[in-house]
Amino acid sequence: MFRTNQTALFVFIAIIAVLLTPAADVYASDLVVEKPWARASIGVSRPTAVYLTIRNGGAVTDVLTMVTTPAAGMAEVHKSEVKDGLARMSPAGNVEVSAGTTAILEPGGLHIMLMELKNPLKKGETISMTLHFENAGPVDVAVPVYGIAASGPKFSD
Amino acid sequence: MNGAVRQLIVYIAGGLGLVAITLFIGWWQVDGPGRAIDPYSVASQSLPLPFYEMNFQLTDHSGRTHPKDWIGRPTLVFFGFTYCPDVCPTTLSNISGWLEELGDKTSPIQAVFITVDPERDTVQVMADYVSNFHTAITGYSGSAGQTLKAAESFRVTYKRVTVDESYTMNHSASVFVYNANGEFVTTIDQHEPPGVAVQKIRRVL
Numbered sequence: 001m002f003r004t005n006q007t008a009l010f011v012f013i014a015i016i017a018v019l020l021t022p023a024a025d026v027y028a029s030d031l032v033v034e035k036p037w038a039r040a041s042i043g044v045s046r047p048t049a050v051y052l053t054i055r056n057g058g059a060v061t062d063v064l065t066m067v068t069t070p071a072a073g074m075a076e077v078h079k080s081e082v083k084d085g086l087a088r089m090s091p092a093g094n095v096e097v098s099a100g101t102t103a104i105l106e107p108g109g110l111h112i113m114l115m116e117l118k119n120p121l122k123k124g125e126t127i128s129m130t131l132h133f134e135n136a137g138p139v140d141v142a143v144p145v146y147g148i149a150a151s152g153p154k155f156s157d
Numbered sequence: 158m159n160g161a162v163r164q165l166i167v168y169i170a171g172g173l174g175l176v177a178i179t180l181f182i183g184w185w186q187v188d189g190p191g192r193a194i195d196p197y198s199v200a201s202q203s204l205p206l207p208f209y210e211m212n213f214q215l216t217d218h219s220g221r222t223h224p225k226d227w228i229g230r231p232t233l234v235f236f237g238f239t240y241c242p243d244v245c246p247t248t249l250s251n252i253s254g255w256l257e258e259l260g261d262k263t264s265p266i267q268a269v270f271i272t273v274d275p276e277r278d279t280v281q282v283m284a285d286y287v288s289n290f291h292t293a294i295t296g297y298s299g300s301a302g303q304t305l306k307a308a309e310s311f312r313v314t315y316k317r318v319t320v321d322e323s324y325t326m327n328h329s330a331s332v333f334v335y336n337a338n339g340e341f342v343t344t345i346d347q348h349e350p351p352g353v354a355v356q357k358i359r360r361v362l
């Protein structure tokens with residue numbers, strides 16, 4: 001009897017675990033990272049930028065808290081903005097993506113700034129990058145490198 | 158009765174006096190000798206100078222240049238720096254796109270890219286950098302003093318901002334459009350659609 005009870009408990013725990021795990025997985029797949037690209041760099045001392053969009057098809061807000069990449073010693077979301085005619089750039093902190101919305105990282109706005117590059121980013125290469133989300137966890141993205149004069153996936157040189 | 162009228166007159170005179178003093182203080186602080194000296198806000202109210210009234214020298218890959226050398230061709234001018242990962246390549250990319258869209262008509266147009274970070278952006282660095290963009294774009298560098306003079310002539314500012322052990326630059330975001338006579342015509346701002354930008358450039362062709 002005791003044994004049966006224990007088995008029942010295990011089954012119960014297993015069912016709960018199974019119920020919980022797919023929930024997290026489904027949630028992760030609700031986030032879609034699209035149109036990633038990096039701007040080719042000039043050498044390694046000058047920073048460069050990565051652009052992409054994050055679509056949240058889920059029901060809960062998620063937050064991009066950190067970006068890591070083997071290509072750079074430091075990757076941080078920055079924001080360019082024009083204030084009183086002056087273009088300025090500053091760390092943007094966490095990027096919130098509310099349910100049903102898309103965060104757009106594009107030239108002249110939000111971008112992931114890559115600093116302390118390990119190697120120059122050359123046009124035609126692909127770098128790997130991991131976006132760390134509060135709920136969805138780490139999401140790996142392959143980022144193609146376009147030319148310095150590129151303005152997006154449509155005009156890739 | 159007489160006393161009351163006199164008192165009323167005193168009140169009115171006092172009130173008018175207060176108004177006058179307030180107006181005077183306002184004038185003193187805003188337009189008069191007491192105004193705050195803020196060269197940037199004063200400068201931003203006036204227009205960029207024509208090339209023939211400018212007086213500074215910058216250097217491109219082919220040598221020293223005086224703004225008077227730019228007269229004779231429609232000219233686009235932009236300030237930036239090569240350590241700028243987002244706004245500067247984007248703007249130069251936009252300029253390249255406008256020039257391409259204008260097609261054959263672009264042959265007389267020249268685009269001038271002036272660094273606000275001459276410490277890191279040497280003449281050679283600038284030349285290499287602009288080679289990634291439209292061939293009509295030329296990069297210019299100058300001494301700290303000449304760079305400041307150049308910015309003042311265009312009524313723009315820039316500011317060095319320390320970030321960790323390095324620094325970045327805040328700089329004007331506009332592209333200045335000059336006609337072939339070297340006179341300022343208009344600016345193109347960063348988020349204007351390409352069609353609008355191209356139309357503005359057509360005005361100086």
